[in-house]
Every structure is written in structure tokens, then in C-alpha cells.
Amino acid sequence: MATVQATAQATGARKVKPNEQKIPLARVLGRWAFMWPILALNLIVIVIPSIAGLGIAFTEWSGYGQPEFIGLANFDRLMQDAVFFKSLSNNIVWTAIFLTIPIFMGLLGAYLLAGIKRGQMIFRVLYFIPFVLASVVNAQVWRFLLHHRVGIGPWLAELGITDILDVALFGKAETALYTVAFVDIWHFWGFLVVIYLAAMSAVDVELYEVARLDGASRFQQFRYVTLPSIRPTIVFTLLMILIWSATVFDYVYILTSGKPAHASEVMGTYLYETAFFRFDAGYAGAIGVVMTLWVALAVGGFVFLRRRGWDV
Amino acid sequence: MGRLNIFGSGRSQSTLPNYIILILLALFAALPILLLVSNSLKSTSEIAASPFSVPREFLWSNYGEAFDKGNYAVTIRNSAILTISTIAGSLTVAGLAAYALSRLKLKGSNVLSFYFLVGIGVPAQLFIIPLFFMWKQLSLVNTHVGLIIIYTALQSPFATYLLRSYMLSIPEEFVDAAKIDGASDWQVFRHIIAPLTGPGFLTAGLVIGLFTWNEFLFAVTFLPEKEFKPVATSLYAFQGRFSRDWGLTNAGSVIMMAPVLILFLALQRRFIEGLTQGGLKA
Amino acid sequence: MKHLKLFLTVALLLFAITSVGAQDVTTVVWWTESGDEVDDFLIPLLADAFNAEHDDVQLEIIAQESLNDVNRTALQAGAAPDIIQTPGAAFIAEFVDAGQILPMTSLADQYGWKDKLLPWAYNSGVLAGELYSIPITYESMVLFYNKTLFADMGWAPPTSQAEIDAIAAEAIANDIFPFTYGNASWQPSNEHLMGIYLNNYAGVENVYLALTGQKPWTDTEFAEAADLLATQLVDGWFSGDLSNYYANTGDDIRYELASGEAAMMQSGTWNFGSIGQFFEEQGTEWDWAPLPPFHEQAGEYNYELATGSTISVNANTENPDAVGKVIDYWLSDPARVLAIAAGAGFGEYVVPIHFTVDDFPAGTDERVARFFADFAAVTGAGRAGYTTWTFWPADANVQLWTDIERVWSGELSTEDYLADHEALWEQARDEGKTLPIPAR
Structure with missing residues (x-):
């Protein structure tokens, strides 16, 4: 295996460029020119309005009239809000689920697909369709499939398998959040297959040949060739999942709206309820700030790892 | 090698287990979709009564009715404009930035990474009102251009990081060879990095396209005039205040999905060609 | 870039052309x-x-x-x-x-x-x-029922809680849900039921007193009204189980009523338009009756006012x-x-x-026309109730339909729930956030 690892690293790792001496100023400025378009767009569309928007969190505001500055009062309130902490912990559970199950399914699907000749295209399309469809439609399909009266459950119950799926999974406090997560995973994992497959396709085929010559098993090839080679892409998806898990909203909102009794509440739905029904835009802004902080922490960790020399 | 096949000729390693697992995964993904298509040919009350049966009679009229009611002729055109422009804009902007972040030693690129990614995580509710205010001052509300700029800004950080991860996988030797020949940064990007990142660009384009096609919140806010509305609003035409016509909704969502699927198939074909033509066999 | 400029020019020209002639x-x-x-x-x-x-x-x-x-x-x-x-x-x-x-x-x-x-x-x-x-x-709340099922079982629309109890007992004995409802399509549906139980158990006079600050929401009439609903929900009177209530969509409940799996549905007149197709599909008939008083203190039946x-x-x-x-x-x-x-x-x-x-218009359903006539007569005679989404201030309203789920799950006592509710009303009064209440 040693040869394989060495080869993988020789081609895969490209950390420090040798002999990079002083670069002329003109060239440095020229390099920055590659960044100007994205910086300008970001500044105008996201940064400036967000700074204006973040201010809302420090006000008492109905969302319509004049905001009134109240300092950190909204954050004090957050610290004592049991529903908020319930939402936050649900977001954490959600993140843990999404960092594992869909990643595993995505890697499995992509790796197996990369290994077949016939039918690769059709599988890829089938896996990807759920990601293409509108959330409101996907939600309805699963509502039927998991329905306590007409779904798979009653059908299984007729076969004698009871008390698993023949109950209202979306309506029970113990199962609601996990059931929504399941539907969202069904919709999401095919996307990871496509991303990973594209990354795997860029892996040097010779590495596999060397590995096979070394007598590597299929799993060893995956472990020592595929995984290290697509590591930047895996880290990228982990990071995206961390970010998206902070802002998750639509499947939860459509399927349970946080019911029953906040058992499946997440920060996104709680923010929406606060702003939309309670006319408490200032407090909603404070929840939004926590969501942004979460993202900042996740990204900060990522940048920290990179500083430590991780090539991610 | 017509297809990517990392398991070699298959003499020593059978692909049969692959197919078994892949088929199981395909059933998991596709059976609910089959249900959707079947239910797109029923009336709402038949769906409620027997969601899993074969349609009593195939209501093909759902499709025509959904197409008219959802105003798809207009919304598909609008979404096509938005989607194609956003893909082009984002890939250009993100491609340049990804190159700079992955290949050019920029001071402060860590800070930039941080800044962009945090930007992705800011909930839209926090900045949509100030943004709308600015767009109104700039007369960009109710214009496709205005929304395309927003979409490009929202999508390019994600695309940048996706492309960056692909660009990092390109062996250094390719670039070094060109540099020895005296190529400028731009030439290296244009002639070496960008072509070799083909699959990455296609994947990023697909993701951006899909986001744009399905995007709802910014679209309804920034395009309140009827003639500009995108395809994501069409599904709302089947929604009453207290009930939804699920037959039409299902048919409408199949209509909405079709162009994306076609785009996907087209891109994937190129993607495979790109693989076989790429310089990665070196 | 060239194309963008061209595009902008064309867009501007188009804009200029379309804005002329609108004088x-x-x-x-x-x-x-x-x-x-x-x-x-x-x-x-x-x-x-x-x-x-x-x-x-x-x-x-x-x-x-x-x-x-x-x-x-x-x-x-x-x-x-x-x-x-x-x-x-x-x-x-x-x-x-x-x-x-x-x-x-x-x-x-x-x-x-x-x-x-x-x-x-x-x-x-x-x-x-x-x-x-x-x-x-505008809308109001009524009692929908499966007319075919009622005929088969020899039932008449109930006019009191005793009659509801009798029908419910017989229904449960025959594996029929007394009521159907659900909040999967619209979580605030909880307040449809809460409003009905407040108005028809505690009575519209008491609700009026509470709305105008002359009586606290913590009084026993309101606590008993909330408990009556909670008991029925937890006992499975609504679609068999509380978890089914949470999972039922608007289509599900209309189907359960039309198929005879449930006997009755307490809901709004907005169902008039869409309920018919479910009964047609099942070959059954629907009708409605006014919601009966659930307690003597509620007096004669009333219609809730809702905009x-x-x-x-x-x-x-x-x-x-x-x-x-x-x-x-x-x-x-x-x-x-x-x-x-x-x-x-x-x-x-x-x-x-x-x-x-x-x-x-010609061909208006007799059942619909009958509602509008009776609504005008009954509310004209002063027997009008109050829906929570028309007469409750925002905070108290949201608490009413979110926290009630915690009462149903046993996390919160009815007393604490109503005490919180009363506190939010007092706060709304202090801030001048109450909504107009028509005088009786």
C-alpha cells in the first residue's frame, strides 16, 4: 500500500509552490483583478444590506414602523427562551445527521457508479431527479408514503408488521424531526453523488492501476486512492452542509412547521414564526444573528484548519 | 475508454454487486417519483382517496390545464432568461475567483474565504429589505438584470468553492510547464486551468441553474409584475386559500422539472465527453 | 460586456416606449x-x-x-x-x-x-x-357532518353536549371517529378549535367580557373549555389519535369526513367550496348544522364573527x-x-x-344560501361569537395556538397556559395593541 499512498500524495498534494520568490507589484495587482468582480458583487448585494439588516437585532421593531434601539435586550431574551434552545439543539441534531448519512450515501453511490460501464447515465439521472423537484411536491409525495392511513405503514400492518410505519410519524414528538430529515436526505443525497462523481472523474486512473498491481482490494482502493484524491471536494461538501444546516427551513416548514409543541422546531422556522405571526422583527433578527454566528464559527474552523496546513 | 471505469477491465473484480446496490438506491430515489407522475394523472379527490393506485382514467388534460393556468409559456421563458444569464455570470465571476484562490498566492485569501462563506449563511430575511431599498433607488426592481445580479452574487461564492476544489486537484506539472513557457496568469487560466476544470464548471453550472430555476423568495420580491414572473410562481396558481389542486400541482411540477432534466442530460453528455478528451490520462 | 450594454440600451428604450401614452x-x-x-x-x-x-x-x-x-x-x-x-x-x-x-x-x-x-x-x-x-x-364556524352516515346510523345533528357525547360513544363503538381535523396544512388550525370551544362552552357573553378586560382568561369557564378540547383530542375523538391530528392535511380531513371514517368536522365556512368534490368521489352527501352550545352557560347557539x-x-x-x-x-x-x-x-x-x-347567482347550493340567511338572522339578533384571528391581538393569538400544543402534550398545565394568555392580553392593553371589539 505504501506505493499507492506515496503516488497519491505526489499527485494529489500541492501545498507549497517551490521557488516562489518576490513577485512584482504589478503582477500582484494583476492577480487581484481576478477577485474584483466577485468582491464587488458581494459587497453590493450581501455585505452592505446585511450590515443594515443586522442592526435590526438590536431594536424592538414590528417589521413595519420605526425601529427602537434596545441594545442587547433581544439577546438577553434569547438566552431565556426554551423554544429557541430547543430549535438550536434540533439544528445540531440535524447537522449531525446530514454530515453522516447523505455523505455516506453520496460516496457509495458515486464510487459504485464510477465502477460500472453500462447504465451509468440512467442511474445518475434517477438519483438526481429528487433534487430537481420543488420541495412542496416532494413533501406531498412523502406525506402519502408515510401516511398513517393510506401509506406504506398500513400496508405493512396488513402483513403483520405493526407499530413502525402505521403511525403518524410527522405527528409524533419522538419522530417528527427525524422523519423530516429523512425526506430531506432523500431529496439531497443524489446531488452529492453528482458532485463526488465529477471529482472522482478527475482522479488519475493510473493510481488505481498501481493499487491493483499492489493487490489492493476494492475497499482499499477507495480508502487509499479515491478518498485522498477527492478530499477537497468532500471537505467542501461538509462545509456546505454545516452552513445549510444552520439555515434549514423549507422541508421543516412544509412538513411540520415545528410541530408538535416545537418538537421539530429549527431556528429557521422559529425566526419565520417570530417575524411573520408575532410581528417581532427585532427578535427574529437576533435569531438571524445567531444563525450567522453559527456559520461564522463553522467557516472559522475551516479557515483555522487550513492555516494549520490542511489542504482543504 | 468510453466511460470512466476505475475498476479496470473487470476480469478480476465483478461489477455485479455494484449493480445490485445501485439498483436498490435507484428504486429508493425513483419510486416516489413514479408515484408523483402517476398522481399527476388523477383528480385531487382521487389522489386523496387512493394515492397509490393506477389512475382510474388517465387525466392527460391535467397537463394542458396546468400549462395554461400556471402561465408556463411566460414563466418558463422568464426563468430561462434568468437561469442562463445567472449561470453565465456566476461561472465567469466564480471561475476567476476560484483560480485566484487556488493557484495565485493572494495575501489574505483566508480572510476572503471566511468572508464569502459567511455571506452564504446570512439568512435572506436579514438583508432582503435593505437590498430591495437599494435596488429601488437604482431602478433595478422589476428588471431581469436586477435579479440576475442578485442571483450571481448569491451563487458565485458557492460556485467559487466548488470550482476551487476541482482546480486544486489539477496536477501542478501542467501549470509549471506553461509557466516555463512564459505564460501569464491569465493565459494559464484561459488555456490550462479552465479547460481542465470542465467537469467542475458543468457541475457548478448545473447547481446554479437549478437554484435559479427553483428560487422563489427573491423572485417574488424583486419581480412583482406579472410579465416577469418565473416558473417557481406557477405552482401557486393551483393553490386556493384552503385547498390545493394536487392533480394540477403534480402535473405542473413535472412540467417545471422537464427543462432542468433536459439541461442535465445535455450537460452530462458533455461531461462524459470532457472526461475522455481531457488531459488526465497523462 | 458589449452584450450587456446592448441589452441595457434596449431595455431602457422599451421602458421609455411603454411609459409614454399613459396620461x-x-x-x-x-x-x-x-x-x-x-x-x-x-x-x-x-x-x-x-x-x-x-x-x-x-x-x-x-x-x-x-x-x-x-x-x-x-x-x-x-x-x-x-x-x-x-x-x-x-x-x-x-x-x-x-x-x-x-x-x-x-x-x-x-x-x-x-x-x-x-x-x-x-x-x-x-x-x-x-x-x-x-x-x-368573512366567514364563520359550523358543524359539518356526513349526512349519509348520519342517516344510516339514525343520528340527527347534535344540539347539545349530551347529544354529542351520545353520538361519539356510538361512533367509537362502530370504529368511526366522532370528529376529524388536522393542522398539517396550516398550524394555526389549532385556533379554529380553541375559538369554537371558548365560544360554545364558556359562551359568547363570557368571551366578550374577557375580550374587553372585564373578566380574566384564567376563570374556570375558559379552563374547562380548554380541558374539554384537550381531553377529546388526547382520547382520540379527532381522527383517532393526537398524532394523526398533527399529520392530517386539509385534504385528509375532508376525505375522512366524506368516506364516513369520521362523522363530523368542526370547521369554517371556507370549506363550502371544496368539500363537495370529496363527497362526490365517495358517493356520499354532506350537510352542516350550527355548532351547538357545549354547556348551558353558553345559551342558544351562535355564529362566530370572522373576517x-x-x-x-x-x-x-x-x-x-x-x-x-x-x-x-x-x-x-x-x-x-x-x-x-x-x-x-x-x-x-x-x-x-x-x-x-x-x-x-342561479344554481347556488341550497346549503350555502341557508348559511348566509341564518347567519344574518342569528348575528342580527345579537348571538355572535368571536374568532381568535379577528379579535385577538397578535402575541396573545400566536400564544393561543402554539402553546396549546404543549398543553396537549402534557408539558404545560391549563392554568399556566391561561395565565400566560392573560398576561399577554394585559401587555397588549398596556401597549394599546388590542383590536376593535364590536359592542354587544
């Missing part, structure tokens, strides 16, 4: 919530008809998806339309607070809207003596007079109102004006 005609813009009835009925029967009869004013109705989010943003930036539609009374209070709504009192006086609208509906738009909004739909969406005049409009013309055109023609309402299945655009039997 001397005032256009009134109204954004309404999107829905299938807008294109089919509201626009042809109201906007097109109005425009055909007027040269100086033109009405443009645009359906917006997720209207409230769009409105909020547009109002902030001063880009909202002339007519502002809200989902209900609580929203209007916020808009008025923010100075974004023009009082319509002088328009109302000029056109005599006070006589055209039902008195309680007119008063629901009055804040601090000024008219700020007009409801464009749905409202319309108001944007404070920034340049043409309040033109807006007045549009609104008056609508309010002045009962037959037109009912034709639009019928198109929307009497679930939307039932403007609360005075109707006579002749105003109903």
Missing part, C-alpha cells in the same frame, strides 16, 4: 394573494368590468405569491401598490401603527359605506375612530379618490360580490355587505 388615466394597482380564483373570477368580474365602465380610472389587479412577505418589503421601500391587502385584522393594526395606511373615513362618508357593510364588519376596521380597512371576506383578508389605502397613494371609486364599485353591487364569491367557493371574496335571496 389622463389614473391606474389603481392592487396586489392580491395569488390563487386560482383570481384569474378566473376576480379579474374578469371586477377589474375588467370596472375598466369597461370607466375611462378616467383603471384597476390593475396583480396576484402575488406569498403576498405578505412581498408587501412587507415593498412597504418599507415605499414601493407598495395603491390598495394594500393584508391577511387579517392583526396586520392592519401594525400597518396603521407604522403610518402606512390612509384613513378611509371621509371616503366612507362620501359613499355611505357604513350602510353598505354589515355593521360589525365595518367596525372591525375602525381604530381610534378612523376607518382603516375593509374586510373583503379574512382586508384591504386598505396606501398612505403614499397619489390617488385616494380613484381608490375610493374602485372600492365603492365593488361594495355597491351585491350580485357581483356573490358571483365572485361563488367562483371562489365562498371561501374568499365574500365581502360583508347586505345580501338578499335574489342576489345569489
Whole structure:
């Protein structure tokens, strides 16, 4: 295996460029020119309005009239809000689920697909369709499939398998959040297959040949060739999942709206309820700030790892 | 090698287990979709009564009715404009930035990474009102251009990081060879990095396209005039205040999905060609 | 870049061309919530008809998806339309607070809207003596039942809690749910039931006293009303199990009623339009009856008053007079109102004006016409109840339908729930956030 690892690293790792001496100023400025378009767009569309928007969190505001500055009062309130902490912990559970199950399914699907000749295209399309469809439609399909009266459950119950799926999974406090997560995973994992497959396709085929010559098993090839080679892409998806898990909203909102009794509440739905029904835009802004902080922490960790020399 | 096949000729390693697992995964993904298509040919009350049966009679009229009611002729055109422009804009902007972040030693690129990614995580509710205010001052509300700029800004950080991860996988030797020949940064990007990142660009384009096609919140806010509305609003035409016509909704969502699927198939074909033509066999 | 410039130039030219020639005609813009009835009925029967009869004013109705989010943003930036539609009374209070709504009192006086609208509906738009909004739909709560099933079982629509109990016992013995309901499509559906139990158990007089601050919500009548509902839900009277209630969509409950899996449904008159197709599919018949009093203290049966969406005049409009013309055109023609309402299945655009039997379009369902006649008679006699989404201030209203789930799950006692509720009412009174309550 040693040869394989060495080869993988020789081609895969490209950390420090040798002999990079002083670069002329003109060239440095020229390099920055590659960044100007994205910086300008970001500044105008996201940064400036967000700074204006973040201010809302420090006000008492109905969302319509004049905001009134109240300092950190909204954050004090957050610290004592049991529903908020319930939402936050649900977001954490959600993140843990999404960092594992869909990643595993995505890697499995992509790796197996990369290994077949016939039918690769059709599988890829089938896996990807759920990601293409509108959330409101996907939600309805699963509502039927998991329905306590007409779904798979009653059908299984007729076969004698009871008390698993023949109950209202979306309506029970113990199962609601996990059931929504399941539907969202069904919709999401095919996307990871496509991303990973594209990354795997860029892996040097010779590495596999060397590995096979070394007598590597299929799993060893995956472990020592595929995984290290697509590591930047895996880290990228982990990071995206961390970010998206902070802002998750639509499947939860459509399927349970946080019911029953906040058992499946997440920060996104709680923010929406606060702003939309309670006319408490200032407090909603404070929840939004926590969501942004979460993202900042996740990204900060990522940048920290990179500083430590991780090539991610 | 017509297809990517990392398991070699298959003499020593059978692909049969692959197919078994892949088929199981395909059933998991596709059976609910089959249900959707079947239910797109029923009336709402038949769906409620027997969601899993074969349609009593195939209501093909759902499709025509959904197409008219959802105003798809207009919304598909609008979404096509938005989607194609956003893909082009984002890939250009993100491609340049990804190159700079992955290949050019920029001071402060860590800070930039941080800044962009945090930007992705800011909930839209926090900045949509100030943004709308600015767009109104700039007369960009109710214009496709205005929304395309927003979409490009929202999508390019994600695309940048996706492309960056692909660009990092390109062996250094390719670039070094060109540099020895005296190529400028731009030439290296244009002639070496960008072509070799083909699959990455296609994947990023697909993701951006899909986001744009399905995007709802910014679209309804920034395009309140009827003639500009995108395809994501069409599904709302089947929604009453207290009930939804699920037959039409299902048919409408199949209509909405079709162009994306076609785009996907087209891109994937190129993607495979790109693989076989790429310089990665070196 | 070249293409972008070209594109911008063309866009500017197009813009210039389309904005010429729009002189001397005032256009009134109204954004309404999107829905299938807008294109089919509201626009042809109201906007097109109005425009055909007027040269100086033109009405443009645009359906917006997720209207409230769009409105909020547009109002902030001063880009909202002339007519502002809200989902209900609580929203209007916020808009008025923010100075974004023009009082319509002088328009109302000029056109005599006070006589055209039902008195309680007119008063629901009055804040601090000024008219700020007009409801464009009203509704009430009734008891729907499966008429075929009732005939088979030899039941008559219940007129008291004792009769409900008798039907429920027999139904459960026959594997039939006494009631069906669910909140999967719309979580605030919890408040439909809470409102019904408050009005019909504690009685409308007691609710009125509590609404006007003369009686606390912690009193036993209200606690018993909440407990009655909680017990029934937990015991599975509604669709068999509380978890089913949480998982049931609007389609599910109409199906359960139509198929005879459930006997009755306590719900709103907005179901008139959509319930029929489920019964047709099942080959059964539906009917409705007034909700009976659940306790002697509630007196005779009543109808709850409820307004749905409202319309108001944007404070920034340049043409309040033109807006007045549009609104008056609508309010002045009962037959037109009912034709639009019928198109929307009497679930939307039932403007609360005075109707006579002749105003109903030919072929109106007898059951629907019967409701409007009885509603007018009963509420005219003062037996009117109060829906939570029309008469409760926002915070207390949201607490009412969110925290009740914690009562049902056993996390919160009824006493604590009502104490929290009372506290939010006191807070609303202190802040002047209460909504107009029509005098009895």
C-alpha cells in the first residue's frame, strides 16, 4: 500500500509552490483583478444590506414602523427562551445527521457508479431527479408514503408488521424531526453523488492501476486512492452542509412547521414564526444573528484548519 | 475508454454487486417519483382517496390545464432568461475567483474565504429589505438584470468553492510547464486551468441553474409584475386559500422539472465527453 | 460586456416606449394573494368590468405569491401598490401603527359605506375612530357532518353536549371517529378549535367580557373549555389519535369526513367550496348544522364573527379618490360580490355587505344560501361569537395556538397556559395593541 499512498500524495498534494520568490507589484495587482468582480458583487448585494439588516437585532421593531434601539435586550431574551434552545439543539441534531448519512450515501453511490460501464447515465439521472423537484411536491409525495392511513405503514400492518410505519410519524414528538430529515436526505443525497462523481472523474486512473498491481482490494482502493484524491471536494461538501444546516427551513416548514409543541422546531422556522405571526422583527433578527454566528464559527474552523496546513 | 471505469477491465473484480446496490438506491430515489407522475394523472379527490393506485382514467388534460393556468409559456421563458444569464455570470465571476484562490498566492485569501462563506449563511430575511431599498433607488426592481445580479452574487461564492476544489486537484506539472513557457496568469487560466476544470464548471453550472430555476423568495420580491414572473410562481396558481389542486400541482411540477432534466442530460453528455478528451490520462 | 450594454440600451428604450401614452388615466394597482380564483373570477368580474365602465380610472389587479412577505418589503421601500391587502385584522393594526395606511373615513362618508357593510364588519376596521380597512371576506364556524352516515346510523345533528357525547360513544363503538381535523396544512388550525370551544362552552357573553378586560382568561369557564378540547383530542375523538391530528392535511380531513371514517368536522365556512368534490368521489352527501352550545352557560347557539383578508389605502397613494371609486364599485353591487364569491367557493371574496335571496347567482347550493340567511338572522339578533384571528391581538393569538400544543402534550398545565394568555392580553392593553371589539 505504501506505493499507492506515496503516488497519491505526489499527485494529489500541492501545498507549497517551490521557488516562489518576490513577485512584482504589478503582477500582484494583476492577480487581484481576478477577485474584483466577485468582491464587488458581494459587497453590493450581501455585505452592505446585511450590515443594515443586522442592526435590526438590536431594536424592538414590528417589521413595519420605526425601529427602537434596545441594545442587547433581544439577546438577553434569547438566552431565556426554551423554544429557541430547543430549535438550536434540533439544528445540531440535524447537522449531525446530514454530515453522516447523505455523505455516506453520496460516496457509495458515486464510487459504485464510477465502477460500472453500462447504465451509468440512467442511474445518475434517477438519483438526481429528487433534487430537481420543488420541495412542496416532494413533501406531498412523502406525506402519502408515510401516511398513517393510506401509506406504506398500513400496508405493512396488513402483513403483520405493526407499530413502525402505521403511525403518524410527522405527528409524533419522538419522530417528527427525524422523519423530516429523512425526506430531506432523500431529496439531497443524489446531488452529492453528482458532485463526488465529477471529482472522482478527475482522479488519475493510473493510481488505481498501481493499487491493483499492489493487490489492493476494492475497499482499499477507495480508502487509499479515491478518498485522498477527492478530499477537497468532500471537505467542501461538509462545509456546505454545516452552513445549510444552520439555515434549514423549507422541508421543516412544509412538513411540520415545528410541530408538535416545537418538537421539530429549527431556528429557521422559529425566526419565520417570530417575524411573520408575532410581528417581532427585532427578535427574529437576533435569531438571524445567531444563525450567522453559527456559520461564522463553522467557516472559522475551516479557515483555522487550513492555516494549520490542511489542504482543504 | 468510453466511460470512466476505475475498476479496470473487470476480469478480476465483478461489477455485479455494484449493480445490485445501485439498483436498490435507484428504486429508493425513483419510486416516489413514479408515484408523483402517476398522481399527476388523477383528480385531487382521487389522489386523496387512493394515492397509490393506477389512475382510474388517465387525466392527460391535467397537463394542458396546468400549462395554461400556471402561465408556463411566460414563466418558463422568464426563468430561462434568468437561469442562463445567472449561470453565465456566476461561472465567469466564480471561475476567476476560484483560480485566484487556488493557484495565485493572494495575501489574505483566508480572510476572503471566511468572508464569502459567511455571506452564504446570512439568512435572506436579514438583508432582503435593505437590498430591495437599494435596488429601488437604482431602478433595478422589476428588471431581469436586477435579479440576475442578485442571483450571481448569491451563487458565485458557492460556485467559487466548488470550482476551487476541482482546480486544486489539477496536477501542478501542467501549470509549471506553461509557466516555463512564459505564460501569464491569465493565459494559464484561459488555456490550462479552465479547460481542465470542465467537469467542475458543468457541475457548478448545473447547481446554479437549478437554484435559479427553483428560487422563489427573491423572485417574488424583486419581480412583482406579472410579465416577469418565473416558473417557481406557477405552482401557486393551483393553490386556493384552503385547498390545493394536487392533480394540477403534480402535473405542473413535472412540467417545471422537464427543462432542468433536459439541461442535465445535455450537460452530462458533455461531461462524459470532457472526461475522455481531457488531459488526465497523462 | 458589449452584450450587456446592448441589452441595457434596449431595455431602457422599451421602458421609455411603454411609459409614454399613459396620461389622463389614473391606474389603481392592487396586489392580491395569488390563487386560482383570481384569474378566473376576480379579474374578469371586477377589474375588467370596472375598466369597461370607466375611462378616467383603471384597476390593475396583480396576484402575488406569498403576498405578505412581498408587501412587507415593498412597504418599507415605499414601493407598495395603491390598495394594500393584508391577511387579517392583526396586520392592519401594525400597518396603521407604522403610518402606512390612509384613513378611509371621509371616503366612507362620501359613499355611505357604513350602510353598505354589515355593521360589525365595518367596525372591525375602525381604530381610534378612523376607518382603516375593509374586510373583503368573512366567514364563520359550523358543524359539518356526513349526512349519509348520519342517516344510516339514525343520528340527527347534535344540539347539545349530551347529544354529542351520545353520538361519539356510538361512533367509537362502530370504529368511526366522532370528529376529524388536522393542522398539517396550516398550524394555526389549532385556533379554529380553541375559538369554537371558548365560544360554545364558556359562551359568547363570557368571551366578550374577557375580550374587553372585564373578566380574566384564567376563570374556570375558559379552563374547562380548554380541558374539554384537550381531553377529546388526547382520547382520540379527532381522527383517532393526537398524532394523526398533527399529520392530517386539509385534504385528509375532508376525505375522512366524506368516506364516513369520521362523522363530523368542526370547521369554517371556507370549506363550502371544496368539500363537495370529496363527497362526490365517495358517493356520499354532506350537510352542516350550527355548532351547538357545549354547556348551558353558553345559551342558544351562535355564529362566530370572522373576517379574512382586508384591504386598505396606501398612505403614499397619489390617488385616494380613484381608490375610493374602485372600492365603492365593488361594495355597491351585491350580485357581483356573490358571483365572485361563488367562483371562489365562498371561501374568499365574500365581502360583508347586505345580501338578499335574489342576489345569489342561479344554481347556488341550497346549503350555502341557508348559511348566509341564518347567519344574518342569528348575528342580527345579537348571538355572535368571536374568532381568535379577528379579535385577538397578535402575541396573545400566536400564544393561543402554539402553546396549546404543549398543553396537549402534557408539558404545560391549563392554568399556566391561561395565565400566560392573560398576561399577554394585559401587555397588549398596556401597549394599546388590542383590536376593535364590536359592542354587544
